[in-house]
Amino acid sequence: MFGRTLSLLGLCLVVLIAFAAIGQRDVRGQEPVDVSTAIIAAAFAGDSEDADKPQIKGSDKKGKYWFKKSCKSCHGKDGDGGEVTPISKTIKQWERYFKKGKHTGDEKLEPTFDAEQIIHIKTFLINHAADSDQPETCG
């Protein structure tokens, strides 16, 4: 009898863990919400990846400003660090770059830029990455 109860409890635990894992994946670290709320929220929240982003909304314009101001001196056309532009990497490659958070070697991005600047620069680089939608003009 005791063994059966224990098995049942174990099963419940597994189900709970499974739901928790699914919930964790769906709401991405936000406060737990019920499934219907999650679906409605997801439908009206725009890009579901937005939930991954920190509280500060990355700004394309600010990112462009900081990138030009701080990066272009070394990473311009004839810069010592070699030319770097948003199209130097794909979206995924930029995401991996910022996940590592390292500039060159073991040098971290954080002391050179503050956390907010990094968010803006990341937004700019990802928005204009090699596989992003590029403007079309004559030439």
Add this chain to the structure above:
Amino acid sequence: MKRMATTWILLLCAATLLAPTTVWADVEEDIEELNDRLDELELKTAKNKLSFFGDFRVRYDYQKWHVNPYQQLMGFDFNNVDPQSGMPAPVFMPVEAYEADNSESWSARLRLKMDYKAGKSVHFTGRLNMHRQFGGSHVPLFNGFPNTVLSSFNSTAVPTDDLVHVERAAVTWDPQNTPFFFTLGRQAATGGPPKEFRENKVRQGTPGALMIDAQIDGLMAGFHLGAIGLPEEGIVRLCYGTGFEAGFGSGGLTNQTFVNMYFPDANNPGQVVAMPMPVSELEDSKVMGFCAETPIPALGGDNLLSFGGFRMLAMTDIPYGMTRGFPNVLSTQPQAVTATTNLGDMDLFGACWQHTVEIGEAGYELTYFGSFATNKSHPDEGTFSLYGFGPMLGNSSEDLTGKAYYVGVQGDVPPTGGKLGFEFNRGDENWFAYLSGADDVNSKLSTRGSVFEAYYIQPIQKGFDFRVGMQSYQYDYAFSGWHISPGPIENFELNNEIFSPYPFPDTITNVYAVMDLTF
């Protein structure tokens, strides 16, 4: 027992010694496998010369027209021929005001964007489009609007069949270490600024949407303004294109070619009379101009000032194209129309200012824009369209000036992550711009009157969104979008009872819903 233990110890030592070798062998194997995969990828990348991107759009439209009372052309009285011109007298019948709607119209547009880098300084871009009207309406029915003549300027803007058309195909040569670049081919002359905001796209073309929105073939020479100390995104482009290739002489074997014009016979309803009309010797029609653009960094945000000027030389009356119900109004078959006359030149100038600013700490965006353009006709005296559409802007003896403006605002809607936008444009009675490739149902920016539009864009995920909107057209004059008019445009003010072969609406309400996927 002791011997057995010794054997076990020896085996254990051997295993311990061999372990790193086994691990190293595994790593080597992994590296080898990775190398193979990398080789495969490199080979694929090297062979994959062309990158494909694109988008897919499905659109629903509801349209309601209101037509003021007018005098409908019923045909011509061949018993009453003007002895001087030899033309039969037109016969008209009054028509009461009425409303008509198209409650459901669906279309799908697939655009495949191609990109190939031939080297550091040469690249090719192209765009292939299929723009299909649901239900197999392959050739539009002529209703007096320019986008109901399917031509090479609008073949991908007007929804028709499931054929893929080439909207863009151009090679750009950007010589290293010079500020110059050159593009040759079918240019990116559709969807220019500020049209990208309501389309929720990145910029899609070069010339301002209020001036040129049509597929144009030609060549372009560009200059980066960064070379002279101006903002590095600044560019000046000189453009040269062909609007009509006349071929040899008048396009036929002789310099005098006749085309059949079909006149409905007012005395025999349901009958048309074909009258051969001489097509004069046609000249090529060309366009030349410039486009300049630069951001103004001092004003902050994301901004762009763009302006341009064009001269369309020896404009023809109508492009080569396909339509139904014209010129033979009784035929249900697709019919070809072609240029019959060079009418003169037309100038076009315009400017656009667009600015996106961030509001508050959260960085929500607000975009506003304003665009203004003006056109001026230089008609060749005494020329007129043999299709009965008259001279340039309805007057072949006088230069006429038209003007239009286009303003709009778009802002983030924080609770939903969407965007809400409002636009307004107005053109006067002589307003004309080359907008036959605009993909609105009624080419709103060519309206001689005013148009109000409201829309809401709801992104679902990156590159996938829904848009709903409403356009309210208020036409003041007929023949919007045309550079020709059967008579002085004042005679076609829609508040008066105009004499016309087509029922021109005075108001149109267009409600639409769009699903757009960018890939």
